[in-house]
Each structure stands twice: as structure tokens, then as C-alpha cells.
Amino acid sequence: xxxxxxxxxxxxxxxxxxxxxxxxxxxxxxxxxxxxxxxxxxxxxxxxxxxxxxxxxxxxxxxxxxxxxxxxxxxxxxxxxxxxxxxxxxxxxxxxxxxxxxxxxxxxxxxxxxxxxxxxxxxxxxxxxxxxxxxxxxxxxxxxxxxxxxxxxxxxxxxxxxxxxxxxxxxxxxxxxxxxxxxxxxxxxxxxxxxxxxxxxxxxxxxxxxxxxxxxxxxxxxxxxxxxxxxxxxxxxxxxxxxxxxxxxxxxxxxxxxxxxxxxxxx
Numbered sequence: 001x002x003x004x005x006x007x008x009x010x011x012x013x014x015x016x017x018x019x020x021x022x023x024x025x026x027x028x029x030x031x032x033x034x035x036x037x038x039x040x041x042x043x044x045x046x047x048x049x050x051x052x053x054x055x056x057x058x059x060x061x062x063x064x065x066x067x068x069x070x071x072x073x074x075x076x077x078x079x080x081x082x083x084x085x086x087x088x089x090x091x092x093x094x095x096x097x098x099x100x101x102x103x104x105x106x107x108x109x110x111x112x113x114x115x116x117x118x119x120x121x122x123x124x125x126x127x128x129x130x131x132x133x134x135x136x137x138x139x140x141x142x143x144x145x146x147x148x149x150x151x152x153x154x155x156x157x158x159x160x161x162x163x164x165x166x167x168x169x170x171x172x173x174x175x176x177x178x179x180x181x182x183x184x185x186x187x188x189x190x191x192x193x194x195x196x197x198x199x200x201x202x203x204x205x206x207x208x209x210x211x212x213x214x215x216x217x218x219x220x221x222x223x224x225x226x227x228x229x230x231x232x233x234x235x236x237x238x239x240x241x242x243x244x245x246x247x248x249x250x251x252x253x254x255x256x257x258x259x260x261x262x263x264x265x266x267x
Contacts, residue, residue: 002036002228002262003210004036004037004039004060004199004200004203004205004211005028005038005212005213006199006210006212007039007214007255008214008215008216009041010042010126010178010179011215011216011232011234012214012215012254013250014052015250015251016251020055021251023253024255024256027260028056028058029057030265032057037203038057039058039060039199041062041063041067041195041219042064042066043150043178043182044127045064045106045109046069047109048127048128050073059073059074061073063195063196063199065106065147066176066184067186067190067191067192067193067194067195067196068082068148068187069081069147080198081147082187082194083107083187084148084172084186084187085172086144088173090138090139090142091138091169092149092169093137093149094138095164095165095168096161097137099161101151101153101157101158102120102153103149104152105137105140105148106147106148106149106150107146111131111132112134114133115135119152123152147186148190150184151184151185153181153183155180155181158182162183165185172187173187174188174191176191176216176218176220178216179216184218191218192218192219192221193220194221196210196226207227208227210225211226211227211230212225212230214231214232215239216235216236217239220239224242230243230247230258231243231245231246232248232249233246233247233249233252234250234251245258245261
């Protein structure tokens with residue numbers, strides 16, 4: 001019997017209109033009433049994800065910034081934090097500043113950038129959050145604990161940056177794509193998979209009793225950790241290859257479909 005469901009937000013639970021489908025919402029509420037823990041796992045910061053927590057009645061621990069922060073939605077508090085080392089974060093940002101790729105830096109409830117540009121407005125439209133300009137991020141990073149860096153650029157440019165950063169900072173950071181044009185940089189100790197493990201231990205739930213549902217590369221770690229790892233129909237081939245089950249797309253209530261299949265509610 002499954003006792004916990006870990007669910008990605010963007011392009012998984014949210015459809016292309018950035019809404020939670022009616023069937024997805026109804027199935028999640030039914031699962032909650034059956035005593036199953038519902039844990040949102042997102043790359044977003046907490047405040048950006050919070051409205052969707054309420055929409056689908058999520059009250060269990062959640063991972064935000066790809067698991068860099070683990071939050072309690074009932075108390076709006078952070079129980080665990082796994083930030084990027086400040087000195088390393090600053091050096092990474094210096095490398096990126098030479099290239100000119102757009103970067104958002106996340107810490108606590110803040111999302112900041114060096115200066116406003118076309119990607120600032122794009123990000124606001126995508127998430128409802130406007131990154132605040134603070135000047136040179138490599139200097140700003142020295143005084144805070146960054147939960148995550150988000151790089152936005154052309155896919156090929158980001159792949160080259162990923163290769164460079166992995167070679168240079170392999171022991172301290174973890175890099176994954178959340179969209180073809182979004183490269184995420186976290187501490188090597190932060191991932192959705194590690195966050196699901198921590199939350200499962202908190203609730204004393206074995207991994208065999210967990211369902212994890214996601215659509216992109218930053219979801220692979222939790223898909224592989226869970227007893228049943230499901231990839232959305234709109235996932236890349238790489239994500240599907242790491243999953244136990246491929247469900248419908250985010251526009252076809254794929255979350256509801258995999259939950260009903262796993263819990264045998266279709267039979």
C-alpha cells in the first residue's frame with residue numbers, strides 16, 4: 001500500500017495554463033482522505049508554490065528549490081536547509097558573469113537577479129514572482145546562503161556551462177535541467193531525491209511505499225528513489241527511461257491517472 005506521493009509542480013501537476021486540473025485535484029483530495037501523505041517537490045521557492053499548496057490541500061512537508069529547503073506548509077517554516085557554499089557560489093557566479101547568461105539567485109523567500117532584462121519578465125509570467133535586481137550576484141552571494149541558482153539561456157549554451165561547472169565544482173554542486181532552457185544549480189547535498197528520503201524518514205515511510213511523479217531531469221533523483229517512479233507523458237526520453245511507469249501528459253491529468261492506476265482505483 002502506498003502511503004506517500006511526491007509530486008513535481010511545473011509541467012507535472014500544473015497544466016500549460018499553469019493550473020491544477022479538476023481531476024488531478026479531486027484525486028489528490030481523495031488520496032489525502034485515504035491517509036496518504038501528499039508532498040509537493042518543486043524547483044520554485046516556497047512563496048511561489050504556496051498558492052498551489054492550498055488549491056490541492058497539501059499540508060505535509062514539501063521540498064522547494066529542488067530540495068534545498070524542506071518546508072512545513074502548516075507553519076510556513078523551514079525545517080531543513082541545504083544551501084550552496086557561499087564562497088563556491090560566488091566563484092560560480094563570477095564564471096557565469098563572464099558569459100552573460102541570465103541568473104536568478106534564491107535564498108529564504110527572496111528571488112534576486114543582477115538587473116532587469118527580458119528573462120525577468122519571462123520568469124514573472126511563468127511563476128508570478130518578480131526577481132529583485134541587486135547588482136553583481138557574485139558579491140551578493142557572499143553575504144547570504146543561496147538555496148539555488150537558476151540559469152536561463154539557450155539549451156546548447158547551458159549544456160556547455162553545465163559541463164564546465166561539473167568539471168570545476170563536481171564535489172560541491174549538483175546541476176540539473178528543469179526545462180530545456182533552465183539549468184538549476186544546487187548544493188551537492190540538495191536534490192528532490194534526497195528531500196523525499198528525508199521527508200519519508202520524518203513520517204517513517206519506507207521508500208517502497210512512495211510514489212514520485214515528475215517530468216524533467218531534476219525529478220529523476222526522486223523518481224529513481226521511490227517505490228513507484230512515474231514520468232509524465234510530456235517528459236523527455238531521459239526521464240521516461242528512469243521511470244517505472246509513464247503516465248499521461250500534464251494537460252491530460254497525468255497525475256490523477258498514475259495515482260488511480262497505482263491505487264487500483266480504476267478497477
